[in-house]
Amino acid sequence: MIVKEKDEKWWKHGIVYHIYPRSFMDLNNDGSGDLQGIIQKLNYLEELGIHAIWLSPVYQSPLIDCGYDISDYKCIHPDYGTMDDFKQLLNEAHRRNIRIIMDLVLNHTSDMHPWFLESKSSKENDKRDWYIWLPPRNGKYPNNWRTNFGKKAWKYDPLTKEYYYHSFFWEQPDLNWRNPEVKKAMFDIISFWLDMGVDGFRLDVINMIFKNSLFKNDSIKSLFSNKEVFSRNQPEVYEVLKEFRLLLEQYPDKTSVGEIYTLPPGNAKLTTGFLGNGSDMLHLVFDFSLIFSFWNASSYYKIINKYYQHIPPKGWPCFFLSNHDIGRSVGRTMFSFHKQPKAKLHATLLLTLKGTPFIYYGDEIGMENADIPKHKIKDLYGKIFYPLYKGRDGARTPMQWDDSLNGGFTTGKSWLPLHKNYRQVNVKNQAETHDSVLNVYKHLIELRNKTPVLQHGEIQFIKLKQKGILCYERTLETRKVLVALNFTSRKKTVNYESSEQVEVLFSTHRIQHFNKDTIFLNPFEGIVLGIKMRKIDINCC
Numbered sequence: 001m002i003v004k005e006k007d008e009k010w011w012k013h014g015i016v017y018h019i020y021p022r023s024f025m026d027l028n029n030d031g032s033g034d035l036q037g038i039i040q041k042l043n044y045l046e047e048l049g050i051h052a053i054w055l056s057p058v059y060q061s062p063l064i065d066c067g068y069d070i071s072d073y074k075c076i077h078p079d080y081g082t083m084d085d086f087k088q089l090l091n092e093a094h095r096r097n098i099r100i101i102m103d104l105v106l107n108h109t110s111d112m113h114p115w116f117l118e119s120k121s122s123k124e125n126d127k128r129d130w131y132i133w134l135p136p137r138n139g140k141y142p143n144n145w146r147t148n149f150g151k152k153a154w155k156y157d158p159l160t161k162e163y164y165y166h167s168f169f170w171e172q173p174d175l176n177w178r179n180p181e182v183k184k185a186m187f188d189i190i191s192f193w194l195d196m197g198v199d200g201f202r203l204d205v206i207n208m209i210f211k212n213s214l215f216k217n218d219s220i221k222s223l224f225s226n227k228e229v230f231s232r233n234q235p236e237v238y239e240v241l242k243e244f245r246l247l248l249e250q251y252p253d254k255t256s257v258g259e260i261y262t263l264p265p266g267n268a269k270l271t272t273g274f275l276g277n278g279s280d281m282l283h284l285v286f287d288f289s290l291i292f293s294f295w296n297a298s299s300y301y302k303i304i305n306k307y308y309q310h311i312p313p314k315g316w317p318c319f320f321l322s323n324h325d326i327g328r329s330v331g332r333t334m335f336s337f338h339k340q341p342k343a344k345l346h347a348t349l350l351l352t353l354k355g356t357p358f359i360y361y362g363d364e365i366g367m368e369n370a371d372i373p374k375h376k377i378k379d380l381y382g383k384i385f386y387p388l389y390k391g392r393d394g395a396r397t398p399m400q401w402d403d404s405l406n407g408g409f410t411t412g413k414s415w416l417p418l419h420k421n422y423r424q425v426n427v428k429n430q431a432e433t434h435d436s437v438l439n440v441y442k443h444l445i446e447l448r449n450k451t452p453v454l455q456h457g458e459i460q461f462i463k464l465k466q467k468g469i470l471c472y473e474r475t476l477e478t479r480k481v482l483v484a485l486n487f488t489s490r491k492k493t494v495n496y497e498s499s500e501q502v503e504v505l506f507s508t509h510r511i512q513h514f515n516k517d518t519i520f521l522n523p524f525e526g527i528v529l530g531i532k533m534r535k536i537d538i539n540c541c
C-alpha cells in the first residue's frame with residue numbers, strides 16, 4: 001500500500017529508475033530479463049532510494065523494435081512472464097512505495113496487431129482508416145516524408161495497391177489519430193492499466209501522433225534534418241493530451257512523461273509546449289537538448305537554463321542523461337577520458353537540479369556502452385547501418401550485478417553479451433568500495449530524499465568569472481544549498497563570503513575541501529554545501 005507523502009506530488013520530488021526489462025535480471029535463466037527478475041531486485045531498488053520504475057515495453061510484440069512494436073496492449077510478452085507476474089510486480093513495488101510507470105506507444109502498432117491485419121485486408125474494412133493509407137502519387141510515394149532513419153516512410157501494399165505510413169520501421173505502421181475510434185481504443189487501453197493500478201505512462205514519441213492533414217511535403221535540408229516538418233508536431237496533439245490528462249486525473253496520483261522526438265540540437269520550446277499551461281497536458285516532458293551538449297560547463301548552463309525558461313509557471317522539469325536509445329552518458333564522445341569521475345559529476349548534477357531525475361539502469365554503477373560484435377547485434381538499426389552505426393544494443397547490455405558468470409544476470413545464454421568490464425564494474429564490487437559510483441549515487445539519493453530544498457527548492461544559477469564550473473543555488477524558505485561542479489580536469493577554487501555556517505553536505509571526493517571562505521574543487525569534483533550566501537566571487541587557481 002502506497003503511503004501518501006505529506007506535501008508535493010511524488011512525481012515531482014521522486015526519483016525515477018528506468019528499467020530495460022530484457023536486460024535487468026533473468027530469473028528463469030532463459031537468457032533474457034523478466035518480471036520475476038525485477039521483483040527479485042526490488043529490495044536493491046528500495047535500498048537505492050528510488051520512488052518509481054519506468055518500465056520499457058513488456059507487452060506482446062514480435063520484437064522487431066524490441067517491444068516498441070506492440071501487437072497486444074493488454075497482454076504481457078511471454079519472455080517477460082504473465083499478467084499475474086505483472087500484478088505481482090505492481091503489488092510488490094507498491095508495498096515498497098515504488099510506483100510503476102508503463103511505456104505506452106500511441107503513435108504506431110506492430111504490423112502484426114489485429115487492427116493492422118484487418119486494416120490491410122481490404123480498402124472496405126472497418127479498420128482501414130485506423131492507419132494512414134494513401135494511393136500512389138504519379139505512380140510513386142504519396143509524398144517525401146522519411147522515417148526517423150532517413151528512408152522513405154511509405155510502404156506499398158500490393159493487395160490493396162496503396163501505401164501506408166510508418167515513422168519508424170515498416171513493421172510499425174502509424175495509427176491515424178484523426179479517426180476518433182483510434183483515440184477511443186487507446187484510451188480504453190490506458191484505462192485498463194490505470195484500473196489495474198499502474199501509476200503513470202511514458203508516452204513514446206508523443207509529438208508524432210498527428211501528421212499534417214494535407215500530407216504536405218517536408219522541406220528537407222539534409223537526410224536527417226528538416227527545415228519544416230509536417231509529419232510531426234501538429235497542434236492537434238495538444239487537444240488529445242488535454243483529454244488524456246483529464247482521464248489520468250480521474251485516478252489519484254498518476255503521472256505522465258512524454259518523449260518529444262527532436263533532432264540535434266534539441267528544441268526546448270517545442271518540448272515544453274507539451275506541458276500545456278503546466279497542469280493541463282503532460283506532467284513531464286523529456287527534452288533531449290542536454291544529451292546533445294558538449295562536455296562543457298557553459299554549454300550545460302545555457303541548455304539547462306533555456307529549458308527552465310520555457311517551463312510554464314505551473315509546469316515541472318525533469319532530467320535524464322542516458323536511455324535505451326541515446327546510449328549511456330559515460331560513453332558519449334567527450335567522456336572518453338575520466339569516465340568514472342565524470343559519471344560522478346553527472347550524478348551530482350542530475351540529483352541536485354530542480355526537476356525529477358530519471359536514472360537509466362546501470363548508470364548508478366557507471367556502466368558503459370558496450371561494443372557488440374556484428375554477429376551478436378540485435379537492434380535492427382545496427383544490422384542495417386553497421387559499421388557506420390552499430391545500433392543501440394551497446395546501452396542495453398545486461399545489468400552487471402556481480403563478477404560471476406554473466407555478471408549474475410543469468411546462468412543461461414545472455415541475449416546480448418555483457419560489457420567486458422563486468423568483473424570490475426558491478427553492483428557487488430561497488431557496494432563494497434567506499435568511493436564507487438554506486439556509493440556516490442546512494443549518498444546523493446539519500447541526501448535528496450532527506451533535503452526538501454533539493455526536492456522542491458527554486459534554482460538560481462551563479463555566474464562565475466572563471467570558466468569550467470557550473471554553479472547554482474537551490475532555495476526553499478530559509479534553507480539554501482549551493483552546488484558547484486568542476487567540469488574540468490584542473491583544480492579550481494570558488495571564493496565566497498557567508499554570514500552563516502557552511503556545511504559540506506556532499507562531495508564526489510569525500511574530502512572536505514573548503515575553509516572559511518574558499519571552496520577548493522578537485523578535477524571533476526562536485527560539491528553540495530548547505531550555506532547561506534550573501535555574495536559569491538571567484539579566483540583562478
Ligand code: GLC
Binds near residue numbers: 065068069259324
Ligand atoms: C521511441 C523509443 C525507441 C523506439 C521508437 C519507436 O523513440 O524510445 O526505442 O525505437 O520510439 O517506437
